[in-house]
Amino acid sequence: MASTPQSPLGLFGTDALIDEDDRAIRDVVRTYVEEKVKPQLADWYEAGTIPARELARELGSLGVLGMHLEGYGCAGTSATAYGLACMELEAGDSGLRSLVSVQGSLAMFAIWKHGSEEQKQEWLPRMAAGEAIGCFGLTEPDFGSDPGGMRTRAVRDGDDWVLSGNKMWITNGAVADVAVVWAQTDDRIRGFVVPTDTPGFSAPEIKKKMSLRASVTAELVLEDVRLPSSAMLPEAAGLSGPLSCLNEARYGIVFGALGAARDCLETAIAYAGDRLIFDKPLAAYQLTQAKLADMSLELGKGMLLALHLGRLKDQGTLAPQQVSLGKLNNVREAIAIARECRTILAAAGITLEYPIMRHANNLESVLTYEGTSEVHQLVIGQALTGQAAFR
Numbered sequence: 318m319a320s321t322p323q324s325p326l327g328l329f330g331t332d333a334l335i336d337e338d339d340r341a342i343r344d345v346v347r348t349y350v351e352e353k354v355k356p357q358l359a360d361w362y363e364a365g366t367i368p369a370r371e372l373a374r375e376l377g378s379l380g381v382l383g384m385h386l387e388g389y390g391c392a393g394t395s396a397t398a399y400g401l402a403c404m405e406l407e408a409g410d411s412g413l414r415s416l417v418s419v420q421g422s423l424a425m426f427a428i429w430k431h432g433s434e435e436q437k438q439e440w441l442p443r444m445a446a447g448e449a450i451g452c453f454g455l456t457e458p459d460f461g462s463d464p465g466g467m468r469t470r471a472v473r474d475g476d477d478w479v480l481s482g483n484k485m486w487i488t489n490g491a492v493a494d495v496a497v498v499w500a501q502t503d504d505r506i507r508g509f510v511v512p513t514d515t516p517g518f519s520a521p522e523i524k525k526k527m528s529l530r531a532s533v534t535a536e537l538v539l540e541d542v543r544l545p546s547s548a549m550l551p552e553a554a555g556l557s558g559p560l561s562c563l564n565e566a567r568y569g570i571v572f573g574a575l576g577a578a579r580d581c582l583e584t585a586i587a588y589a590g591d592r593l594i595f596d597k598p599l600a601a602y603q604l605t606q607a608k609l610a611d612m613s614l615e616l617g618k619g620m621l622l623a624l625h626l627g628r629l630k631d632q633g634t635l636a637p638q639q640v641s642l643g644k645l646n647n648v649r650e651a652i653a654i655a656r657e658c659r660t661i662l663a664a665a666g667i668t669l670e671y672p673i674m675r676h677a678n679n680l681e682s683v684l685t686y687e688g689t690s691e692v693h694q695l696v697i698g699q700a701l702t703g704q705a706a707f708r
């Protein structure tokens with residue numbers, strides 16, 4: 318007997334755990350992604366491009382950029398609302414969510430948390446409005462999981478700083494107006510606010526990616542980039558500076574990855590309902606339903622975890638190792654869901670006509686950036702045993 322189908326998260330009733338204001342913000346972002354972005358994503362992905370400037374302005378007027386920060390033109394929403402916005406953006410594409418994460422959680426957060434009043438006034442209002450784009454340069458060609466080994470150096474010359482080195486895999490790099498660059502000094506690792514029109518700075522784009530194609534990824538080349546002493550972030554000294562920013566972005570991914578998974582699952586359910594195989598809908602076969610049930614369980618459990626972590630963050634008690642729990646679980650499950658959904662669409666699943674393969678490919682990057690799965694296992698392992706096994 319047929320009954321009215323429920324959505325996977327509808328089945329879990331997770332909306333009841335989200336307060337009205339946060340739901341309203343989520344719905345605005347969802348409508349924007351559905352109407353303005355989704356229809357164009359496949360084309361951007363195929364072309365390996367994204368109109369970052371135009372999108373940044375639109376996202377700025379929606380109030381999404383740095384939305385969970387207070388003051389300087391930022392919306393000052395709850396962390397839960399920010400997470401939910403990430404989820405809707407990534408239901409569009411991980412590249413879109415990356416644009417927003419890097420802008421808000423990495424570049425803006427670094428300036429907001431560690432910057433001088435002058436740096437905040439100069440950059441944050443324009444970045445919140447999407448008039449200026451930021452990037453965050455930590456990773457280097459030889460130092461990804463181990464950023465403490467970085468070779469980029471900042472050397473004092475009179476009152477100035479002179480930066481030289483290379484950063485790799487930098488989201489928004491080639492379109493950024495400002496780069497937050499982390500460099501080794503004689504003292505410790507420090508952060509620098511680098512306007513990208515400073516002589517000696519260039520950001521060649523990295524092409525031929527099979528993942529995050531609707532996202533700008535670049536190398537940052539710093540050849541004797543001379544900056545005034547005021548360019549250094551005064552409140553960040555040591556690796557804890559960039560790590561505090563990564564923690565913010567990882568938190569957004571806990572929700573974001575579920576957006577991609579939800580989009581895959583909803584697509585697969587709709588497809589299975591329409592596709593007739595041996596004279597009946599694919600959705601009416603037990604094997605298909607077992608897949609859908611198992612994937613819905615993981616999506617719903619991931620959502621409960623994300624909302625729990627969101628609540629802890631709003632209370633101000635969220636610990637980095639708890640963010641690792643969420644990032645590790647939700648990205649791992651999202652990629653498994655995307656791959657399983659692809660089997661339901663079979664051949665049709667490999668095309669850009671459906672979003673599934675695009676999400677699956679994107680999630681490969683999401684699994685790697687902001688701490689690989691292995692790094693998060695090590696963070697959790699250390700929390701459980703008290704033993705650091707990183708080296």
Ligand SMILES: Cc1cc2nc3c(=O)[nH]c(=O)nc-3n(C[C@H](O)[C@H](O)[C@H](O)COP(=O)(O)OP(=O)(O)OC[C@H]3O[C@@H](n4cnc5c(N)ncnc54)[C@H](O)[C@@H]3O)c2cc1C
Nearest residue numbers: 453454455456461462486487488529682686687689691707
């Ligand atoms: C699309 C994309 C966008 C990105 N955007 C940015 C950005 O905006 N800014 C930025 O700074 N970086 C960015 N990154 C870089 C990203 O953060 C790094 O790729 C990531 O930290 C991993 O570094 P790596 O690729 O050098 O891998 P490696 O560190 O070389 O790791 C290789 C393998 O070794 C494993 N490994 C590492 N340590 C251990 C250990 N102790 N024990 C066992 N295994 C270990 C890793 O998990 C991985 O499986 C981006 C990456 C991608 C793909």
